[in-house]
Amino acid sequence: MSEALHYLPATELARRVRARELGAVELVRVTLERIAAADPRLGSFLHVDADGAERRAAEIDAALARRVDPGPLAGVPVALKDVLVTRGLPTTAGSKILDGWIPPYDATVVERLRAAGAVILGKLNLDEFAMGSSNENSAFHPVHNPWDLDRVPGGSSGGAAAAVAAGLCAAALGTDTGGSIRQPASLCGVVGLKPTYGRVPRWGVIAFASSLDQVGPLCRTVGDAALMLEVIAGFDPRDSTSIAEPAPRLVAGLGRGISGLTIGRPRELELPGVDPEVTFAVDEAIEVLVHLGATVTDVSLPHARDWLPTYYLVAPAEASSNLARYDGVRYGLRAGPPGQGLHDMYSRTRGSGFGAEAKRRIMLGTFALRSGYYDAYYKKAQQVRALIAADYARAFTEVDLIATPTSPTAAFRLGEKTHDPVAMYLTDVFTLGAPLAGLPAISVPCGFTPEGLPIGLQLTARALDEATLLRAAAAYERATEHGSRRPPESNLTGEGASAGAGAAALGRGGAR
């Protein structure tokens, strides 16, 4: 069966558009119809810019008619997590405090996507200020997992993962601070890449935790992720934390295979509470990698169990500082009765504008930074963070990649963890290490539970070595079929009600 247009890889869509086999306007119309048909059940978009997308697609077709190449993403319909600011398009960060705000400029990554010929469809749902692991912290509405509408898509880039999985866009950009690209990618059965810290400029990215935040792609194929990263990566003088290196060439090396690579399995991350189905799928994925020519060895990350407390001090501390700018003065919400003075206005604006998780993290971060507690909490966490980074540095003298599950379980049920913040934080247990150490990491689909829920394999590489990361992920993808399975169409549009049964029968097939 040939793949429907809305499920084709971005690379293939761009090829067809550039070759004028497929009109960009035709493609965007098909995509907008898909969104209209399926998103009422998913809730993945916060804003769809149908007119802007069609206008842009028409420009691309016109350029091609004049024999001008619109770029490597010519006509590719992409969507953006709603923390990336977009000139003239509402940007909310999933928060009431920014509801109605229209940014006066584009983020660097948005400029770069446009310059590469991409068609921006709109803005994707997320946990408020990218804080969460289930997308249930959106101030607007939750997102439903396309594989099972009663389950979460993961978070915080939950809208991005669900939209990519369901064919509502060819690719999306998300952000990852503690796992917010990789964990939803895992739970929705798509590829999610967090680049090296500083690889992608953050000018115009609404800040959560500035020593951790990084923008990256969510896609249906590893090749698409490589292409998207090529487009968005590279130094920008407007972000002083962006790395002064040109964008890496990634797509060309994807087919080189992984013969000779050494892959480490951290002993410390054999944790209780990991679903046996997840362990099974990841073990099987590692066997596939061995079959493809890699060597597997145990590796030690002695402070792996300190990732969680370290992250949940560092990130909230930085968040409490970054979120201080939402004060009801320059943009967004203002609340409070008149006549009570400036501090009262600040306090009431923030009290009514922020949701429960944002408040929790502001409080936690303010606590950790408070004089008298700073040394015992924030500074201590920064010291342990140095030890965590040193663990990786040592491990990467022995191995080229580190393999773990992305998430300890497949998608959990909506509402299952909303009343227990600690249980919710524990879902990040595998994804926190890479951002703490600034390393690139990817989640690729590696199997399904018996109920048909996707499972993700996480690979982590040395800083700036996205090439090896993507090469290994691409080799794995070519050898397996997990990434080409699609969610049941009956969940999305109510059509093809028997699709789910066929998918379940496919099981967790390993190497071809």
Place this chain on the structure above:
Amino acid sequence: MAPLTREDVLAIARLARLHLEPDEVERLRGELSAILAHMERLAAVDTTGVEPMTHAVPMTLRLRADEVEPPLSVEDAVGQAPDRDGDLFRVPHILKTASGPAADPAARAGGGPDEDPDGDPDEDPDEDPDEEKM
């Protein structure tokens, strides 16, 4: 450490300029105490002589050439302010005056519908006993 008290929560909220309703204070007291109990693990890690890691990759602050670049237009900058006065952001009074808060220019613009049923915690913005240097 001991679980947080209600007063701890209110003091942190004051520092964060975050108005909390009474039920939020109680919920956060429990949640933050539970979360902080998980942080206790770090106290056992030997960090003697370890430099705090402030950034994910080593970096030095960069300087750029001192050249004039086009700034955001005034309209772009103030156009979405909740309250503006020409090219200016307008805010409620910062200092109390002899004539009292009625001098607040924002009174004309009106504010949100928030009530303050419990009367705390941020009643007296001009004297913040818990102000700390951070």
